[in-house]
Amino acid sequence: MGAWGPGLFSDDTACDVRDEYREKLEDGLTDDEATQRMLTSYAEALDDPDEATSVWLALAVTQSKLGRLDPRVRDHAIAAIDSGADLARWSDNPRLAAKRRDALDKARAQLAGPQPQRKKVRRPRRHVTDLQPGDVLSYRAANGNLALLRVARIDDERHSVAPILIALDFTGTRTPPQPELDSLGDKPETPFRLDGSPLPPWASASWRVAAFKRTDYDTAGFQRAGHTIARPGDPAFHTRTYTSWQLLPRELERNLTDAPATPQP
Structure with a gap:
């Protein structure tokens, strides 16, 4: 995993998850199909404690922004935030740890709060x-x-x-x-x-x-x-x-x- 900052998407894995999920929707998959394929594709990363949080958060936040938040993904993402394990990676830099904590708090509030209406996802003009x-x-x-x-x-x-x-x-x-x-x-x-x-x-x-x-x-x-x-x-x-x-x-x-x-x- 390559993380270059404390933001949720300042991370190679998170960016890949976001982009691949959108591409599956652009290709016409249903919400359930897109979610299941992502979980299958990233099964190995989800078994890695250092990467699992990035995957769950990226998928949940991306789904939320599109009004397509899956309850299973939401629950895993919130549990990953509440466990505090993610912050351990930033313990040697208090300044970055504080920024990461803010990012996680905002993500949790977004996932736990009211969700936006479902947005259409169209394949971009090629x-x-x-x-x-x-x-x-x-x-x-x-x-x-x-x-x-x-x-x-x-x-x-x-x-x-x-x-x-x-x-x-x-x-x-x-x-x-x-x-x-x-x-x-x-x-x-x-x-x-x-x-x-x-x-x-x-x-x-x-x-x-x-x-x-x-x-x-x-x-x-x-x-x-x-x-x-x-x-x-x-x-x-x-x-x-x-x-x-x-x-x-x-x-x-x-x-x-x-x-x-x-x-x-």
């Missing part, structure tokens, strides 16, 4: 990109330079089907012809330190880019610039950077600010 592996997008920065980004692969996740983009190692003002486009390598990422210092240009040179609030690549300033050959490793390529079409132009502007515009014939 955006599917029309880009394909090999497509090349261009973005023109304010100083006139172009960034060229190739689609390495398409990532199919629950909430979106989005492109994985890799920046091509290119600086210029015009898209090169096809033979040169195929010969361009990928731009290397610049290592950066985790000391709070400003990110250097191209600290990230690959991204998973999702559409947000109906903003796609064509409305965010990107244009299709051509197509390029596949590269070894593309089908299994993973990026550490997730972003949106609204935010990616800001990053590209920073990356290209210090790059001199190189006129091309």
Whole structure:
């Protein structure tokens, strides 16, 4: 279990429970089916005293917020709070223990008190990109330079089907012809330190880019610039950077600010 704070959902297990329970409802399971599948899925964690409280509380509080609190789950969660066992994990830090106690008290009051009306849970809209592996997008920065980004692969996740983009190692003002486009390598990422210092240009040179609030690549300033050959490793390529079409132009502007515009014939 990974807990990074005293809040109920400052905990990896609690976050997983919350998200998985909602997903089961989004997929159309009944309240009873969703609850039973969660209890089955987390049976091992429920047998672990260090994790059981996180599971019961996360499930109970999530159900309560949705107006779907199961009496069995409520009773287990309240019993876990009243046992005081959870606070033992915070005994070496009085300040965090006090914050955890407040969080538990609020959760208990929520679970024991009047419950809200049952809320509908709908599956979120799933955006599917029309880009394909090999497509090349261009973005023109304010100083006139172009960034060229190739689609390495398409990532199919629950909430979106989005492109994985890799920046091509290119600086210029015009898209090169096809033979040169195929010969361009990928731009290397610049290592950066985790000391709070400003990110250097191209600290990230690959991204998973999702559409947000109906903003796609064509409305965010990107244009299709051509197509390029596949590269070894593309089908299994993973990026550490997730972003949106609204935010990616800001990053590209920073990356290209210090790059001199190189006129091309």
